[in-house]
Amino acid sequence: MDEHELAVERIRSRISHFYTTKTAFRVYHGSTNSTRHADFDRAYIxxxxxxxxxxSIDPATKVAIVEPNVPMDALVRETMKVGLLPPVVMEFPGITVGGGFVGTAGESSSFKYGFFDRTVLSAEVVLANGDLVRASAKENQELFEGLRGSFGxxxxxxxxxxxxIDLKSHVEVTYHPTTxxxxxxxxxxxxxxKGDAxxxxxxxxxxTSGVVVSGRLSSQSPSSTLPLRTFSRPWDPWFYxxxxxxxxLPAPTTELVPIQDYLFRYDRGAFWMGTYAFRHFLFPFxxxxxxxxxxxxxxxxxYHALHASGHTxxxxxxxxxxxxxxxxxxATYVDKAFGIYPLWLCPVRKDGRTSMGHPKTFRGEVPGKPQGAVYEDEYINVGVWGPYxxxxxxxxxxNREIEAKVGELGGLxxxxxxxxxxEEEWWSIYDREAYDRLRxxxxxxxxxxIWDKVKDRGAKRDFGTGIKGLLKRLVWRSEILKGVYGVYKAVRGGDYMLSKKTSA
Structure with missing residues (x-):
């Protein structure tokens, strides 16, 4: 805890300096699971x-105290040591606790527990004037609620x-075919x-083809009637x-999956986006x-390769x-307009809307609901990810056509x-008055x-000057070479979000 307090004090000091000098700044986390364009200046972060x-993790109270840049795989690894598990674990192991709380982060348990932010009991926050505060349902409640979907x-x-929650060793997974x-x-x-999942x-x-996948935490052992299936080894199948x-198949299939294999089942292949990498490089799949x-x-x-290559x-x-x-x-609109498949489906608890960036209520048309009534029931997330x-x-x-359809149907x-x-369209969806008052x-x-952070800045790239700049320009004229460059940068590692230092 002493190291944590020292780190927080350094952060407070820097924020206080920016506040005193009336300098705008951004928060830098070191990595991202976003596909938006981003660039950070070292002088203003x-x-x-x-x-x-x-x-810390307290097995008696089932509570963990965690810094915001802890990724999901590290959090799961530590909680498992004491027989516990986060109720909501995002499917990519690199997504962080902080990103899950102040971003939008849900998974297949979100129909039961809500988005990840609903599993947070309290937060320690340095305000933009340097004050250190604690926020929870009982203390600074307005700030605590406002932090959900606030994106820092x-x-x-x-x-x-x-x-x-209590850990169990496996998930009993049933695949229900749909037509x-x-x-x-x-x-x-x-x-x-049904209440048992x-x-x-x-x-x-x-x-005409799909599958609904339900899972139940289980301490059973594999058997001839309940075979073991893994997804984490290089020779295992990708989950999708x-x-x-x-x-x-004509009937549902049930298997037993180790808990970590289930939680991060979409990591290998990034759902199915890895398929497109094979196509891009003309590799057999x-x-x-x-x-x-x-x-x-x-x-x-x-993600590293995606950002470096510009293929976002x-x-x-x-x-x-x-x-x-x-x-x-x-989903029907996407089928007719774009033909993009697969599509991901994920049910979300009815409080999901209030976890998503300070939106206004939705009063539009919903089958089975009175016209003009505020929609307050469950949500279903549709994930659309494909080449265009x-x-x-x-x-x-x-993309603007998609966003218009999203608005028509009450999506967020x-x-x-x-x-x-x-900007005008943005603030027709989100509650500017309430958000600005909190700010x-x-x-x-x-x-x-939030608008400053997410507004589109277009596809811009600074290639620099000289021979190196010329080579980069040549690379960017070839889709194959751009992909190769992205892979090279990803394998090489290092920072891909922060602008390089400039010499004095």
Whole structure:
């Protein structure tokens, strides 16, 4: 704890300096699971990347005290040592506790526990004037509620207190085949209402093929009737490929999956986005090539390569939480307008909307609900991730069309992806008056607003001058070479978010 307090004091000192000099600054975490364009100037940042420790875990109270840059795999590893588990574990092991709390982060247990922020009991925050405060449901409650989905725009998170649940060694996973978009949505809602599942999500492989996957924490041992299935070894199948195979069977299939394999089942291949890497480099997509290239197919490497290559601008990437009755309409729209598959489905508890960036309530049309009534029931998230090779103008047009459809159906985007709204459109969705009032009350004027952080800045790249700049320009004219450059930068490692120091 002494080291934590010293680190927090250094952060407070730097923030106080910026506040006194009326200098705007940004918070730097060291990595990202966002696909938005970002660049940080060393002179105007508060660096919290070293806050990456699990400070304590109390098995009696089932509470952990954790610094914000602790990634999911490290958190799970430490809680498992004392027989406990976070209720909501994001599917990519590099997603951090802080990102989960002040960003938008949910997983297949979110129908039961809500988004990750709902598992946070309290937070330690340095306000933008340098004050250190604690926020919870009982202390600074307005700040605590405001931190959800605030993306670090109300203060600098330095520590959180998390609730935990009892650990079990495996997840009993059942794959329910579906034959249409409506049947997938219906089956998903049936599974959530049964009350015996701990995890539920789904994948649509086409308009006529999908699978709803339900999981139950279990201490059973594998048997002839309950076989063991793993997803973490290089020779194991990617989860979505395995689920796709089982979706074609006439009846549900049940397996026993080790808990860590289940929690991070989408890490290898980044759901299915790794498939496009094979296509990009004209590599055969086989069990052997996946085995040989397994190191490159984990999300930490893939995010690094994605940013370095500039390929964030070659894919349509959106996660959107919809009022549950409207989710099928959006999936059908994506099918007709873009034909992008697979699509990810994930049910979310009814308080999910208030975890997503200070939105206004939704009073639009929802089947089965009175016209004009505030929607207050469950949500279903639809993840759309697929290639869209086009000009920048067409790419922007297509994404703006998607955002218009999202608004029509009452959806809210997870803000890790590029945002194409105008400022006027943005504030028609989010509650500017309430948000600005919070910002004023907690001295957050020297921090960027959510809009400042997420607004689209276009596809810009500074190649520099001289021979090195010329070579970079040549690389950027070839999609293959851009991909090679991204892989090289990812394997090389190092920082890919922070601008290099300039010589005096």
């Amino acid at each position: 508060v660096d919290v990347s070293a806050l990456d420790n699990v400070l 725009t109300l203060g600098v998170l330095t520590c959180v207190e998390l609730k935990l 249409s978009i409506p049947s997938a949505m219906q089956k998903m809602q049936q599974e959530t209402k 701990d995890y539920i999500d789904g994948i649509l492989f086409s308009r 490929l395995h689920a796709n195979r089982l979706s074609s 086989t069990w052997l090539t996946r085995l040989l290239l397994d190191y490159l197919m984990h999300t930490r490497i893939m 601008d070659r894919y349509i990437i959106h996660d959107v939480a919809f009022p549950a009755p409207n989710a099928a309409a959006f 090779p086009s000009t920048e103008a067409e790419y922007v047009r297509a 985007k997870w803000l890790y992806s590029r945002v194409f709204y105008t 004023g009350k907690f001295h957050a004027g020297s921090l960027p607003s």
